[in-house]
Amino acid sequence: MIPAYVPNSAAAVFGGGTPIDFGKAFGDGRRIFGDGKTYRGFFGGVLCGILAGLVEIWAWSSFNLTALPHQTFLSVTLLAAGALLGDLAKSFLKRRLGKERGESWFLADQYDLVIGSFLLILLVDPQWLFENITLPIAVWIVILTPLLHRVVNIIGYYIGVKEVPW
Incomplete structure (x- = not known):
């Protein structure tokens, strides 16, 4: 999930300019x-x-990390793009519900990247998804995602790249 976890933080760092x-x-x-x-x-x-x-692909092949999912260029691209497409979809829904920018939306704020990345992979490369995201890995993703999300957002808030710590 690293290719899906990184884009949200990087988007906050590189953001600004013309709105989509x-x-x-x-x-x-x-x-x-x-x-x-x-x-x-x-x-x-x-x-x-x-x-x-x-x-991750380099580390997997260089250090024989076969216990981890085997990434491909396609899978990392889909995970990264899907994470931010999921974030866009969540923002669209937040606006429809009358929620303001930065307003917390429990669970949606934590899992938008997971849903977006998995949906995009499911549409484009379902074989990779079913071969690599086993039930134990899926459980770890469900457990770790909100914890990582919270920690990274607090860090982003304190270093000044996020306006709110959630």
């Missing part, structure tokens, strides 16, 4: 995504996720 929705509103009068979702953040986050995945 160009400041436009949806039919309900609310912003489509909001100012927090930018092209620079999206592409910077995906690139960092892919780079983290390439390091």
